[in-house]
Amino acid sequence: MTDLSDFGYRQELKRSLSLTDLLVYGLVLISPTAVFPTFGIIYDMSAGMVPLVYVIGVVAMFFTALSYMAMSQEFPLAGSAYAYTRGTFGDSAGFIAGWAVILDYLLSPALIYIGAAVAIDAVLPGLPIEVWGLALLAMNTVINLRGIDSITRTNTGLLLLQLASLALFLIFAVVAVARGTAGAHLSLQPFFNAHRIAPDVVLGAVSIGVLNYLGFDQISTLAEEARGGPSLVAKATLLTLLVTAVLFVSQSYLASLFVLKLGAFPAGKASYAGFYTVGAMIGGAWFKGVLSIAGMFLAGIASALTAQASISRLLFSMARDGRLPRSFAHVDPKRQVPDRATVLVAIVTAGLILFFSYRLELLLSIVSFGAMTAFLFVHASVVRHFLWRKGSRNWWRHLIAPAIGFAIIAFVLLEMGVNAKRVGLNWVAVGVAIVLVRKVASRPSESANPRS
Numbered sequence: 001m002t003d004l005s006d007f008g009y010r011q012e013l014k015r016s017l018s019l020t021d022l023l024v025y026g027l028v029l030i031s032p033t034a035v036f037p038t039f040g041i042i043y044d045m046s047a048g049m050v051p052l053v054y055v056i057g058v059v060a061m062f063f064t065a066l067s068y069m070a071m072s073q074e075f076p077l078a079g080s081a082y083a084y085t086r087g088t089f090g091d092s093a094g095f096i097a098g099w100a101v102i103l104d105y106l107l108s109p110a111l112i113y114i115g116a117a118v119a120i121d122a123v124l125p126g127l128p129i130e131v132w133g134l135a136l137l138a139m140n141t142v143i144n145l146r147g148i149d150s151i152t153r154t155n156t157g158l159l160l161l162q163l164a165s166l167a168l169f170l171i172f173a174v175v176a177v178a179r180g181t182a183g184a185h186l187s188l189q190p191f192f193n194a195h196r197i198a199p200d201v202v203l204g205a206v207s208i209g210v211l212n213y214l215g216f217d218q219i220s221t222l223a224e225e226a227r228g229g230p231s232l233v234a235k236a237t238l239l240t241l242l243v244t245a246v247l248f249v250s251q252s253y254l255a256s257l258f259v260l261k262l263g264a265f266p267a268g269k270a271s272y273a274g275f276y277t278v279g280a281m282i283g284g285a286w287f288k289g290v291l292s293i294a295g296m297f298l299a300g301i302a303s304a305l306t307a308q309a310s311i312s313r314l315l316f317s318m319a320r321d322g323r324l325p326r327s328f329a330h331v332d333p334k335r336q337v338p339d340r341a342t343v344l345v346a347i348v349t350a351g352l353i354l355f356f357s358y359r360l361e362l363l364l365s366i367v368s369f370g371a372m373t374a375f376l377f378v379h380a381s382v383v384r385h386f387l388w389r390k391g392s393r394n395w396w397r398h399l400i401a402p403a404i405g406f407a408i409i410a411f412v413l414l415e416m417g418v419n420a421k422r423v424g425l426n427w428v429a430v431g432v433a434i435v436l437v438r439k440v441a442s443r444p445s446e447s448a449n450p451r452s
Contacts, residue, residue: 014337017222026240029307035247035275038212039278040277048189048193067402078222079098080101080313085381096428106345109308112300117132158298158302173255177254182258218307259274276288315328328340372416
């Protein structure tokens, strides 16, 4: 089934997105320059083997991408993991999956806005960072309310600026390696250092690498706005993951060549600015500033814009099914955008910015729990839908691959910090409680249904 009427829905959102649009959307969510602010941190945690982290990460996420591709073609709906789980396991399980992913989708914009505000504050100090965060939120909310075409145009422009800065880095880095700047030379050490490799480094790389690729899954929330059928979403999902992997591995490898003899970056700001330090080595102070603007400010605006669009589509989908107040399923008839859900996301994000502005470490620790939990539901949905319901005998695609993906995600969840697991499990518990309360409330009473 590929038409919304097959699922009992009307086409309300505007179908205008091409494969290129979806690819841009996915790249912006993950951010091609995500390596910039995280390079030093990952360098220290991986014993200097940052490219290895990204190689392991893309292999791990490949299995999750396969599951999203399979389910997006069977259920081409805006609800993503929620829609897949609901269509496979029923309303209650679908709500839990949707409730879990809300934790990630709803916290992500706030995290991005705070990060971008910190970057602005470094250049223009004086105003509280929550003021900058709220200002960026207001701007992006207006763009979201203008419609999906407005989001696409803005994303394309911001992505081109990010790619331009990344291209400059790659060119400068190649030239600097050829000149031997800072002792840089071609080496396989960033991929495999026999003196520092250890099981805990590899296992740690899995958990770090997986988290760096989060965002490709949110392409599926645009299923009802993509023209060309559900196969378009599947292609964009895999293509986004592969393109991002190439960009991550190439830039982290080149950056690593300039710090081959460094055991670790000093903890704190020096670690956060590791990539920018390399930028200063190869291009000077002005180039460090260029990378900082592209890596945090421009990337933050674009990523938060698309993250807001994703959560509003998820809320729209759940409200349309009556799992959230139906008023949030309202679609602006002119711009064909879920306007009330978009405004709700903006209000909640504003509150999160005010609360978490100086609690960034806590926010970082819990933001990915929801996504990982939703991935578990998606992998399980593949097995149930294809093997149990449709009798598929494609054991690799519909059993082995999702089982491997499930195991990897389960491992990542187990490796998360205590605070992340505590907050995440409490959030899921609230969702389970809501389901139980609704079941009790909807159960017919004995007086209303007397036994004969």
